[in-house]
Amino acid sequence: KVARDTAGGDAGRSPQKQNQKQRGGLGTVLRVARRYLLTPPYACRGAFFGGLLFVALVATNVAAVAQSYAQRDFMTALAKSDGELFARSLARALATFAFGVPMRCLCEYATGGLSVTWRDALTHGLLAEYFRPQAIYRLRRGGSIQDPDTRIAVEAGHFADAAVLMSRDTLENSLKLVGFVGVVFAMSRPLCAVMVGYAALGALLTVNVFGRPLIRLDRGIRAQEALFRAGLARCRDRAEALAFARGEAAESEAATERYLDLRRKQWSRVCWRTALASFKDCFGWAACLLPISAAAPLCLRGELSIGAVSQLVVAFQASVSALSVVVRKFRSVSALVAEGSRLEALAEALASAAAERDGGPRLSASPRDAAALLEVEGLAVDLPSGGERLAEGVSLSLARGDRLLIAAGSGAGKTSIVRAVAGLWPDGSGEVRRQGSVMFLSQEVYVPEGSLRRLLTFPAPPGAFADGAIVAAARRAELGQLLERRGLDDVADWEAVLSRGEQQRCAFCRLLLFRPDLAVLDEATSALDEDREAALYTALDAPAVISVGHRPGLRRFHTHVLRREDGGQDGSDGGPPVWRFEQLSG
Numbered sequence: 149k150v151a152r153d154t155a156g157g158d159a160g161r162s163p164q165k166q167n168q169k170q171r172g173g174l175g176t177v178l179r180v181a182r183r184y185l186l187t188p189p190y191a192c193r194g195a196f197f198g199g200l201l202f203v204a205l206v207a208t209n210v211a212a213v214a215q216s217y218a219q220r221d222f223m224t225a226l227a228k229s230d231g232e233l234f235a236r237s238l239a240r241a242l243a244t245f246a247f248g249v250p251m252r253c254l255c256e257y258a259t260g261g262l263s264v265t266w267r268d269a270l271t272h273g274l275l276a277e278y279f280r281p282q283a284i285y286r287l288r289r290g291g292s293i294q295d296p297d298t299r300i301a302v303e304a305g306h307f308a309d310a311a312v313l314m315s316r317d318t319l320e321n322s323l324k325l326v327g328f329v330g331v332v333f334a335m336s337r338p339l340c341a342v343m344v345g346y347a348a349l350g351a352l353l354t355v356n357v358f359g360r361p362l363i364r365l366d367r368g369i370r371a372q373e374a375l376f377r378a379g380l381a382r383c384r385d386r387a388e389a390l391a392f393a394r395g396e397a398a399e400s401e402a403a404t405e406r407y408l409d410l411r412r413k414q415w416s417r418v419c420w421r422t423a424l425a426s427f428k429d430c431f432g433w434a435a436c437l438l439p440i441s442a443a444a445p446l447c448l449r450g451e452l453s454i455g456a457v458s459q460l461v462v463a464f465q466a467s468v469s470a471l472s473v474v475v476r477k478f479r480s481v482s483a484l485v486a487e488g489s490r491l492e493a494l495a496e497a498l499a500s501a502a503a504e505r506d507g508g509p510r511l512s513a514s515p516r517d518a519a520a521l522l523e524v525e526g527l528a529v530d531l532p533s534g535g536e537r538l539a540e541g542v543s544l545s546l547a548r549g550d551r552l553l554i555a556a557g558s559g560a561g562k563t564s565i566v567r568a569v570a571g572l573w574p575d576g577s578g579e580v581r582r583q584g585s586v587m588f589l590s591q592e593v594y595v596p597e598g599s600l601r602r603l604l605t606f607p608a609p610p611g612a613f614a615d616g617a618i619v620a621a622a623r624r625a626e627l628g629q630l631l632e633r634r635g636l637d638d639v640a641d642w643e644a645v646l647s648r649g650e651q652q653r654c655a656f657c658r659l660l661l662f663r664p665d666l667a668v669l670d671e672a673t674s675a676l677d678e679d680r681e682a683a684l685y686t687a688l689d690a691p692a693v694i695s696v697g698h699r700p701g702l703r704r705f706h707t708h709v710l711r712r713e714d715g716g717q718d719g720s721d722g723g724p725p726v727w728r729f730e731q732l733s734g
Contacts, residue, residue, distance in 0.1 A: 174481075174485065176485060176488040176489050176492050177311060177484060177485060177488040179488075179492060180270075180307070180488050180491050180492050180495070181311065183273070183495060184269050184270050184273040184274070184495075185266055185269045185270070187269065187273065190265055190266070190268060190269035193265045193268075194262060194265050194266060194269070197258050197261040197262035197265055198258075198262060198315075200254065200257075200258040200261070201255060201258035201259060201262060201316060201319070202319065203254075204251050204252075204254040204255035204258055205255060205316070205319055205320050205323055206323060207247070207248075207251040207254075208248055208251045208252055208255060208320075209320070209323040209324055209326075211244050211245075211247050211248030211251060212248070212324070212466070213328065213331075214240075214244045215241060215244045215245070215248070216328075216331070216459050216462050216463060217459065218237050218238075218240040218241035218244060219237075219241065219455070219458060219459065219462070220453075220455035220456060220458060220459035221233060221236075221237035221240075221455060222234050222237035222238050222241065222455075223454055223455035223458045224453045224454060224455030224456070225237055225455075226454075227453065227454040227455065255316075259312055259313070259316055262312045262315075263308055263309050263312040266308040266311060266312060267304060267305050267308035267309075270304040270307065270308055270491070271300065271304050271305075274299075274300045274304060274491075274494065274495070274498075275300065277495070277498040277499070277502070278296060278300060278498060280498075280501075280502060282501075282571070282572060283498055283501045283502060284296075285572060286501035286572075286574075287497055287498060287501045290497065290500065290501065292493075292497050293493065293494055293497045294374050294375065294378050295374040295377065295378060296494055296497075298374060298377065299490055299491060299494045300494075303370075303487045303490060303491060304491060306483070306487055307484065307487040307488060307491055310480055310483060310484040310487070311484060313480065314477065314480065314481065314484060317477055321469070324466050324467070324469070325467055328462075328463040328464075328466040328467045329343075329463075329467045331459065331460070331463035332460065332463045332464055332467055335443075335452070335456065335459075335460050335463075336442060336443070336446070336460070338442075339438075339439065339442045339443075339460075339464065342438065342442070343438075343464055343467055343468055346434075346435070346438065346468065347467075347468050350431050353427070354424070354427070354478050355478075357427075358420060358423065358424045358427070358478065359478065359482070361420050362417065362420050362421070362424070362478070362479070362482045363482050363485050363486060365413055365416055365417045365420065366417070366482050366483055366485075366486035367486045367489055367490075368413050369410065369413045369414060369417060370486055370487070370490060371490075372406070372409055372410040372413060373410060375406055376403070376406045376407055376410055379399070379402065379403050379406055380403060383399050383403075421479065424478060424479070435464070435465055435468045435469075436461075436465065438464065439460055439461045439464035439465070440457075440461060443456075443457045443460050443461070444457075509527055509528075509529075509568045509571075509573065509576050509577060509578045509579060509580050510578070510579045510580070511571040511579075511580050511581075511582075512579065512580070512581045513581070513582065513583055514581055514583070515545075515581040515582065515583055516581070517545060517547075519547050519548070520545045520546065520547050520581075520583075521546055521547060521548065521550075521582060521583060521584050521665055521666050521691065521692045522544075522545070522546040522569070522580075522581070522582045522666055522692065522694075523544075523545045523546075523579075523580075523581040523582070524542055524543055524544045524545075524569065524578070524579075524580050524581075525543050525578060525579045525581075526541060526542075526543060526577070526578040526579065527539065527541075527542035527543070527565070527568060527576065527577075527578035527579075527580065528540045528541070528542075528576045528577045528578050528724075529542075529561060529564045529565060529568050529573060529575070529576040530575040530576050531575065532574075532575050536724075537724035537725070538560070538561030538564050538565075538724075538725065539561050539564065539565055539576075539712075539724075539725060539726075539727050540724040540725065540726060540727075541726055541727070542565065542578070542710070542727045542729070543729065544708075544710065544729040546666070546692045546694070546708075547692070548665075548691040548692060549691065549692070549707070550692050550693075550707050550708060551692065551693040551694075551695070551705060551706040551707045551708070552692075552693070552694045552695070552706060552707075552708045552709070552710060552729075553695050553696075553697065553702055553703060553705075553706040553708070553709045553710070553732075554566070554694065554695065554696045554697075554709075554710045555697070555698075555703075555709055555710070555711050556711060556712040557712075558698075560712050560725070561712070561725070562670075562696045563670055563671075563696065565710075565727070566588070566668060566670045566694070566696055568580065569582075569668065569694070570586075570588055570668070582666065583665075584664070584665030584666060584691075585662070585664040585665050585666070586664055586665065586666045586667075586668065587658075587659055587662055587664035587666070587667055587668070587690075588668045588670070589652075589655050589656070589659060589667070589668070589669045589670065589672035590670045590671070590672065591652075591670055591671035591672065591674055593648075593651040593652055593654065593655045594606070595642050595643040595646075595651060595654075598639060599636060599637050599638060599639050600630075600634050600635065600636050600637070600638050600639075600640075600642070601615070601618060601636040601637065603642050603654055604618055604621070604622055604627075604636075604654055604657045604658065604661070605618060605658065605661060606658060608661075608662070613661055615636055617661065618636060618657075618661065619631060619636075621657045621660040621661045622657045624657075624660055624687040625653045625654070625656040625657040625660060625684065625687065626653050626680050626683055626684065627650070627653050627654065627657060630646075630650060642654075647675070648675040649675040649676050649680070651675075652672060652673060652674070652675050652676060653676070653680075653684070655672060656672070656673075656684050656687075656688075659688070659690070660687065660688070660689075663689070663690065664690055665690070665691050665692065666690065666691070666692045666693075666694070667688065667690035667692070667693045667694070668693075668694045669693065669694065669695045669696065669697075670696045671696055671697060671698075672695075673685075673697070674697070678699065678701050681699070681701070681702075682701065682705075685702070685705040686705075693705075693706070703732060706732060707731065707732055708729065708730065708731050708732060709729075709730055709732055710727050710728070710729050710730075711727065711728055711730065712725050712726070712727050712728075713725065713726050713727070713728055
């Protein structure tokens with residue numbers, strides 16, 4: 149096996165976990181809701197809007213039942229040519245309408261408020277877990293979640309909207325059922341029994357015949373869309389390298405293949421949705437004929453008036469609609485379950501990332517020697533998943549004035565040792581003790597959005613450094629030409645505007661501003677020429693420094709070296725590599 153040092157690196161990623169437990173059903177929705185929606189203060193806000201929604205729906209349902217009686221009376225009045233009864237019934241219907249319209253508006257307001265509250269709860273809960281220290285790094289290293297950004301920024305909102313609408317539909321139809329099923333039962337008990345059985349049959353057929361394939365397809369389509377989107381985003385993020393490699397045709401072919409897989413799943417879903425829509429149409433058509441067929445003999449025998457038949461049809465259709473909410477809303481339920489499954493998978497991956505911090509070398513803040521800024525004792529670093537050992541028996545101590553150079557060939561595990569010192573490496577053993585402030589600079593610089601001032605001072609809050617201090621640090625970091633071209637308030641896509649060397653000098657500017665007790669530089673000057681590299685190391689005034697680098701010229705800026713010796717502790721071949729901590733002469 150060969151470990152690439154850039155990942156210490158890329159070899160440090162765990163393989164994707166393909167055999168995750170199956171998620172699905174409304175249980176997934178309830179687990180996500182319990183995890184995020186019932187936490188303060190969102191539980192109180194949700195209860196307020198939920199209570200408001202309940203009151204509005206009760207009032208709306210009362211108005212609907214009253215409207216059915218008013219409709220019955222004025223239809224009967226028309227049949228009997230009774231003008232006085234018709235006028236009274238019409239006035240009652242208008243009053244009911246005047247009461248019901250504001251209640252419907254209140255219902256929509258409460259629905260919107262509850263949706264915003266639930267999205268707040270989901271987004272803030274996921275963001276808190278996503279931006280926990282090292283969580284993003286460990287999540288990407290695990291590789292099981294390809295698109296956490298989309299799940300948080302887009303699907304959390306869709307899930308909140310769909311969950312609120314499903315909750316409202318369930319509550320609304322339950323109230324409607326309570327209001328209208330009594331009307332049907334009073335007029336015809338056999339018809340009431342037929343109505344309940346008919347709705348139950350429709351729900352069973354929908355869930356068992358159409359439900360499972362549609363939920364599986366929705367989940368698969370979302371996963372395939374994530375892969376398709378990730379491939380396109382990767383090309384954009386690495387546009388320059390792609391252009392140099394002339395790989396547009398190859399990436400186009402790969403993207404087209406991913407899209408064709410997505411299209412096949414979409415056509416399958418179209419077929420299943422067409423079948424479900426046909427079933428719903430037949431189901432609704434039969435629901436219109438059943439009450440008429442049952443009430444017609446009673447009306448012809450004079451046992452029911454025309455108005456009563458009209459009320460019976462309305463009540464039957466409303467009750468069947470309430471009982472068959474699963475049939476009518478199954479596409480929404482399917483999408484809700486699929487998005488809930490993806491959010492639950494993200495939440496579990498973030499929880500695993502947090503638990504992963506407990507593994508690997510132990511990190512503490514109490515060196516045994518009070519003068520030491522860093523102590524490493526018996527450090528062993530392994531590749532993930534039982535891979536080969538990259539380092540064994542690493543022990544060292546750094547005090548103020550010490551500068552350590554970690555020197556070895558590419559793929560030797562230098563970056564892995566640095567990650568272990570930072571607490572980012574979960575595979576291995578030993579103990580790392582450090583005190584004081586520590587700042588890590590990697591080969592790849594994190595470039596935030598915003599002004600040049602934010603770029604040079606990240607992650608400090610606004611106003612942490614005076615402009616004069618920022619300019620002075622930038623000039624010491626060899627950024628004088630950048631300051632001539634750009635002002636501190638300028639905003640640009642800095643990752644595209646600045647060269648890699650300029651980005652590394654921006655990171656060095658941060659180091660000069662923050663002045664940590666221990667500075668750890670992992671190939672942090674690899675994109676610079678030796679003269680600029682020497683200028684930066686001369687400007688560096690941190691009490692203690694750890695550097696990872698290949699260039700021989702770095703040795704003169706360091707007091708100690710950590711070098712690798714292949715073989716075991718006794719020098720025999722075939723053993724794990726041993727790292728020697730030595731003082732440099734001169």
